[in-house]
Amino acid sequence: MPYSRVQSKQKAKRKRRFPIVAIAVLAVALIAAVGAYAAFVAGNGDGGASPPPVSSASSSASASAGPQPSGAAASPAESSEPAETPDSAPTSEPDDEGQGEPSDEETPAAPSPSTEAPAATPDAGTAEPSDSAPSGASVSLAFVGDILPASTVGKLIEQYGVDYPFKLAKPLLESADIAAGNLEAPITTRGTPAENKQYVFKGKPEYLAGLKNAGLDVVSLANNHTLDQGWEGLSDTMDALDDIKLKHMGSGADDKEAFEPVYIEHNGITVAYIGVSNVVPDGSWKAGPDHPGVAETYDTTRAVATVKKARELADIVVVMVHWGNERADTPKDAQFNVGHTLIDAGADLIVGSHPHVLQGFEAYKGKWIAYSLGNFVFTTKQAYSKTQDTGVLTATCTADGKCRLKFDPMYAKASQPGPMAPEQAEALLARLSKVSYGASVDSKGRITAK
Structure with missing residues (x-):
């Protein structure tokens, strides 16, 4: 069941409202009791006339105040006992992360008995929280490019172990709250190789442990290699990911499943991940009502509908798109069009992802587009190539969807990405700044809008 901001707001509202009502009831009871006592004193001062029965005064006060919960109209002696309102000052309940509620959400403590009404707290029982997350909360999202646990990378894994490709990048990935990448190969021991393709990949299920151990939480399967081994291979891939509890999106047994977002909550903030591809080798790869495949975005209608639905359920909506021309330093028109449409x-x-090289960033209407994160763990054929320039993009986002971006440059040697030498990193960041749009990248990797 997807986490909903609406559900969270209603829960927080109920938690605040009940203690406020209890305080109000206690105040009415105190005023009624004091009124009865005052009437008694006044009666004795007027020549010893018999005081009105206490029950009559209590009934009058109750009638003027309207119906009250059982036990609210207590006598003066009873009203001084705080035990009569046990829920008036609860300690803050732990949230799903085991942390207390924020201070502005805590219920005020019950006032001591007094003849005065409690201090006014305008709208305390009706104000909606501005968001489901604690005030000032944020979530850090790490992203990497193409991951290929197959082919030459598979041979290296066989030789050095499943953790080998991610050994040097693991600390950075683990430091993020949620980490995501593009899984560029079917994971299966079966399948029928796709025809008329230059590169057809296939990785072993045990290789996925390396991704999980490195700190990855979600992967997109919407790309041009997901069906390299047919539906049988894709089905096995999804099952293998489920087995190790690595979330995935962008593919499915039909279009409904393929377009379904992944929702992940952290620190009270819900992030929706959507995977779509603008690179589909064959029309038969597109998921349909009764047909397995990938979520495509040649026609953005379905992707737009998915984004709008996710917008209602999540605080932050992320779309991972496979698009562009291979080894091109700059985006093509379709990337601009699709990216702007989805924002x-x-x-x-x-x-x-998909170009296999890094492309620039764009600040668009207060939101962000990273046009290509290039390869992350992939095969290499040359001693040095721009396809080995890579890195980790980290977006630190608040619940209102505002994100601060930082890119940590890396260089992949023998399919193992690691931190770049300072001079090399500075040169790469300068190049990325030059090819960005409405944005600049400084020497620390911080990405800002111009």
């Missing part, structure tokens, strides 16, 4: 629909962050 206009409600996405907060677009992260691209």
Whole structure:
């Protein structure tokens, strides 16, 4: 069941409202009791006339105040006992992360008995929280490019172990609250190889442990290699990911499953991940009502609808898109068009893959597009190539969808990405700044809008 901001707001509202009502009831009871006592004193001072029965005064006060919960109209002696309102000052309940509620959400303590009404707290029982997350809360999202646990990388894994490709990048990935990447190969021991393709990949299920151990939490399967081994291979891939509890999106047994977002909550903030591809080798790879495949975005209608739906359920909407031309330093028109369309629909962050090289960033309407994060763990054929320039993009986002971006440059040697030498990193960041749009990248990797 997807986490909903609406559900969270209703829960927080109920938690605050009941203690306020209890305080109000206690105040009415105190005023009624004091009134009865005052009437008694006044009666004795007027020549010893018999005081009105206490029950009559209590009934009058109750009638003027309207119906009250059972036990609210107590006598003066009873009203001084705080035990009569046990829920008036609870300690803050732990949330799903085991942390207390924020201070502005805590219920005020019960006042001591007094003849005065409690201090006014305007709208205390009706004000909605501005968001489901604690005030000032944020979530850090790490992203990497293409991951290929197959081919030459598979041979290296066989030789050095499943953790080998991610050994040097693991600390950075683990430091993020949620980490995501593009899984560029079917994971299966079966399948029928796709025809008329130059590169057809296939990785072993045990290789996925390396991704999980490195700190990855979610992967997109919407790309041009997901069906390299047919539906049988894709089905096995999804099952293998489920077995190790690594979330995935962008593919499915039909279009409904393929377009379904992944929702992950952290620190009270819900992030929706959507996977779509603008690179589909064959029309038969597109998921349909009764047909397995990938979520495509040649026609953005379905992707836009998915983003709009996710916008209603999540605080932050991320779309991971496979698009562009291989080894091109700059985006093509379709990337601009699709990226802008998805942000206009409600996405907060677009992260691209497929070109195998890094492309620039764009600040668009207060949101962000990373056009290509290039390869992360992939095969290499040359001693040095731009396809080995890579890195980790980290977006630190608040519940209102505002994100601060930072890119940590890395260089992949023998399919193992690691931190770049300072001079090399500075040169790469300068190049990325030059090819960005409405944005700049400084020497620390911080990405800002111009």
